[in-house]
Amino acid sequence: MNDQLPQVEIYTDGSCLNNPGPGGYGVVLLAGDNRKELSGGFERTTNNRMEILAVIKGLEALKKPCRVNIYTDSQYVVNAISKGWAKKWQKNNWRRNGKEKAKNPDLWQILLQLCNQHQVNFIWVRGHSGNKENERCDRLAFHAAQGSDLEEDIGMDN
Template structure:
């Protein structure tokens, strides 16, 4: 990690009532004494998409290149990035293998692009295990998923 960049911690979580169902994401950004909370949701989506959206929204909210430690309880997000799977799917035209298309390619593309703009370390934390920031992100995500008149997750809905 570059010592000259601002060091930001981002905590994220996604939630879905049903899978698919109405979903939400919660994000907490910490920089020195500054704290920012973000949340949002969609009327029909999946839990994995909300986990990814939380990471994307957190990274997209940064206004300059930063050194980021991004905490998530999603193995799907952490492993797909740290194991290089998402880059492999991208290189293969968003195919996991000859027959199977990679899911959520629209969000993987956004996340990979953001990882090029920032120095990002993805850290998995066990969910629902008493971690203060993770628990609060979960509350933000659940509340967001319960809002009335949520927007459409158009890419997901057009593929269903």
């Protein structure tokens, strides 16, 4: 562990109206006195894709290697990284087992690469439980999903 790296706190959330349906992500980055908020929406996606994409967008916003605490209410994301599921799926050519394909391999691939660039610690927070930054991410994601200029989620059906 490199204590010389800058410390960043990243809060993330994904939202999907219907599932699949219009969706969005919200991110809050905190580093010292600096704060940055990110959000974006897609016309047809899933909640899980938006949860993963929120983490990706947060990590992509970092300009250099950092020590990062990522707070998310997605146990899917926390477990896939912390328990090594995503690395195992990658090693097995994006299969969960002999027959079943892993979902969202395009996003997991990017997230695994980003996790290698930083010292990342994933922390699960209960959604809608009063955590100020998680609630802010939820609002950002929900409003992004309702936007009028939604992007196409090109990896949605892969």
